[in-house]
Each structure stands twice: as structure tokens, then as C-alpha cells.
Amino acid sequence: MHIYFLQHAPHFGPARLADWLTSMGHSFNVCRLYADEVPPRPGDFDALIVLGGPEQIVAHGWSKREQHLVERTLKSSKPIMGLGYGAELIAEALGAIVSLNTHGEFGWHAVRRNEQGDLDLPERFEAFLWHRRIFGLPEGAISIGASEASPLQGFTWDGARVVAMHCHLEATQEWVRDIIEREPRSLATPGPWVQSRDEMLEDSRRFAQQAAVLDRIMIDWLRL
Numbered sequence: 258m259h260i261y262f263l264q265h266a267p268h269f270g271p272a273r274l275a276d277w278l279t280s281m282g283h284s285f286n287v288c289r290l291y292a293d294e295v296p297p298r299p300g301d302f303d304a305l306i307v308l309g310g311p312e313q314i315v316a317h318g319w320s321k322r323e324q325h326l327v328e329r330t331l332k333s334s335k336p337i338m339g340l341g342y343g344a345e346l347i348a349e350a351l352g353a354i355v356s357l358n359t360h361g362e363f364g365w366h367a368v369r370r371n372e373q374g375d376l377d378l379p380e381r382f383e384a385f386l387w388h389r390r391i392f393g394l395p396e397g398a399i400s401i402g403a404s405e406a407s408p409l410q411g412f413t414w415d416g417a418r419v420v421a422m423h424c425h426l427e428a429t430q431e432w433v434r435d436i437i438e439r440e441p442r443s444l445a446t447p448g449p450w451v452q453s454r455d456e457m458l459e460d461s462r463r464f465a466q467q468a469a470v471l472d473r474i475m476i477d478w479l480r481l
Contacts (some may be wrong), residue, residue, distance in 0.1 A: 258283045258284075258303040258304055258479060259283070259284045259285065259286075259301075259302055259303050259304075260278055260283055260284070260285040260286075260302060260303065260304045260305070260306060261285065261286050261287075261288060261297045261301060261302035261304075261305050261306070262274075262285060262286070262287045262288065262306050262307075262308055263288050263290055263296065263305070263306070263307045263308060263323060263326075263343065264287055264288065264289050264290060264291065264308050265290055265291055265308060265309070265310030265311070265314060265342060265343075266291050266310050266311055266314075266439075267289075267291065268432075268435040268436050268439045268440075269308050269309045269310050269311070269341070269342075269436070270287070270308070270432070271285070271287065271306070271308065271427060272427040272428060272429050272431075272432040273426075273427045273428070273429050273432075273468060273471060274306065274427040274471070274475075277471065277472065277475055281475075283479075286301075286302075290317070290319045290323060291317075293317070293318065293319065294319075295319075295322070296319060296322045296323055296326050297326070299326070299329055299330060299333060299335065302335070303335060303336075304335055304336040304337065304338075304478075304479065305326070305327075305330050305335065305336070305337045305338070306337075306338045306339075306340070306343070307323075307327060307337070307338070307339040307340070307342075307343030307344075307346055307347065308340055308341070308342075308343050308427075309340050309341025309342045309343060309387065309425060310341065310342035310343075311342075311439075311440060312389055312440070312442075312443055314342060323346070324346065324350070327339075327346055327347060327350050328350050331347070331350055331351065331419065334418070335418075336418050336419070336420075336478055336479060337418070337419050337420075338419075338420045338421070338422075338478060339420070339421040339422070340422055340423075340424070340425055340426075340427065341387060341388055341422075341423060341425055343421070344392070344411060344421035344422055344423060345390060345392055345421075347419065347421040348392035348393070348395060348412075348421055349392070351395035351396070351398065351414060351419075352395055352396060353392045353393040353394065353395040353398075354392065354393050355390055355391070355392045356390065356391060356392075357389060357390055357391075358388075358389055358390065358391045358406065358407065360389075360406055360448045360449060360450050360451075361388065361389035361443065361446070361448060361450065361451060362386040362387075362388055362389075362404065362406050362407060362423070362450045362451075363386065363387055363388075363443055363444055363450070363451045363452060363457075364385070364386065364450070364451065364452025364456060364457045365383050365384070365385055365386075365452065365456075365457065365463055366383065366384065366386050366404045366405065366406070366450060367381055367382070367383055367404060367405070368381070368382055368383070368384050368401075368402045368403070368404050368410050368424065369381050369402050369403055369404070370382075370401070370402045371399070371400040371401055371402045371403070373399065373400075374399055374400060374401050374402065374413065375399055375413055375416065375417045376401055376413060376417060376420070376473075376474055376477055376478075377473045377474070377476075377477050378401065378402065378470065378473065378474070379470065382466070382467070382470050383463055383466065383467065384404075384410070384423075384424035384425070384426060384467060384470070385424070385425045385426075385428040385433065385457075385463075385467060386404070386410075386423055386424060386425065386450075387425055387436060387440075387443070388423050389443075391407055391409065391423075392409065392421075393409070394409055394412055395412065395414060397414060397415075398412040398413065398414040398419075399412060399413050399414070400412050401413060401420075401422060404450075405450070406449070406450045407423065410422065410423050410424060411423055411424060417477060417478060418478075420474065420478050426467055426468075426470055426471035426474065427471065428464065428467065429464060430458060430461060430464055433457055433458060434458065437454050437457065
């Protein structure tokens with residue numbers, strides 16, 4: 258399969274996702290929206306992944322084109338996945354409300370699987386989170402699970418053809434270091450679910466364990 262990534266900032270790249278696709282024999286392209294690259298047409302890909310982005314994304318000329326592409330892909334039969342900000346775009350396109358949460362979630366947090374969910378997820382797993390906004394559950398969608406701070410960490414729609422998650426399962430240590438350096442304001446306000454830089458990076462095993470969860474989700478998603 259050929260996958261297209263929509264990237265909103267230099268430090269919110271595909272990271273481990275690129276390695277996973279290559280290892281499984283898939284090809285991919287990256288549309289760097291922040292560099293004013295033109296979004297692909299639906300005929301240019303077999304599946305679409307809308308990546309995350311900074312807390313503050315200023316509307317650009319590409320915003321409407323991206324929104325239109327997301328909506329067209331949702332109406333098609335092609336798989337689409339959103340991570341972080343990308344998940345918010347999909348939620349909005351499906352009619353859900355996106356709003357600020359009382360507290361942000363930055364760092365490693367436990368996610369409890371929804372037992373009625375349709376993804377092959379562990380009952381409980383740690384995921385790297387970097388968000389302050391939350392979204393509602395679109396009509397017809399199924400929750401993937403919840404954390405202590407957020408009752409909805411993501412959802413599937415149309416039989417898991419559509420996956421939207423706050424969880425940044427694509428994160429590597431280098432990816433996290435880059436985000437911390439470029440987004441210091443996100444960590445400036447302490448809170449019960451805001452970790453320090455050292456807490457985020459101290460245990461490399463977390464990244465390997467999260468990679469196993471990513472593997473299960475990607476196999477489920479692209480099997481469609």
C-alpha cells in the first residue's frame with residue numbers, strides 16, 4: 258500500500274510510523290503542509306495519516322485544502338488515521354466538538370481499553386500524550402479507551418477504517434526530545450498530568466512497549 262502523511266510542523270513527523278511502514282513493505286510520502294506543500298489528491302494514496310501538531314496552529318492557506326481532503330477521505334472507502342491534532346481534525350469532520358480540557362496531558366499516561374472497542378489493544382497500556390484539547394465521540398464512533406484525565410482518548414469509526422487517537426504511538430526518544438525543546442510553553446504550567454523532561458525520557462523501555470501497541474493497531478487498520 259502507499260500511504261500519505263500530512264505533517265503540520267517539522268517536529269511532528271511520522272517517526273516510528275515511517276520505520277514500521279518500510280519494514281512491512283509499504284511505501285509512503287510526506288506532505289509538509291507547514292512548508293506550503295500542496296496536499297495530495299485522493300487518487301495519490303491508498304491510506305492517509307494526519308499527524309499531530311503544536312498546541313497553537315495558525316490557519317494557513319493549506320488549512321481548507323486539508324480539511325477538504327480529510328472530508329473526502331472519510332466519505333471514501335480508504336483508511337484514514339489521525340494522531341493528536343490530526344485526530345481532532347477527523348473528530349470535527351465527523352461532527353464532534355473539540356474543546357480545551359481542564360488539564361493538559363503531557364508525558365506517559367495509562368490508557369484503559371474500551372472492552373467494546375474494535376481494535377486489538379491490551380487491556381491497559383502506557384501511551385505518550387501531548388495534548389490539552391479534547392473531543393466528543395462522533396455519532397456512530399466507538400471509543401478506544403480512557404485515561405485518568407480524559408474519558409475519551411480516541412475512537413474508531415466505520416469498522417475501524419477510521420482511527421483517531423490522542424496517543425502518540427509513533428513517538429521515539431528523539432521525537433520526544435525534539436518536541437520538548439521546541440514546545441517548552443506546553444510544560445510551563447504544572448498540573449497533575451504534566452511530566453518533566455526527565456520523567457518522559459528516563460525509561461527507554463516505554464518506547465519499545467508502546468511500539469508493540471502501534472504494531473497491533475497498524476496491522477488491524479491496514480488489514481481493511
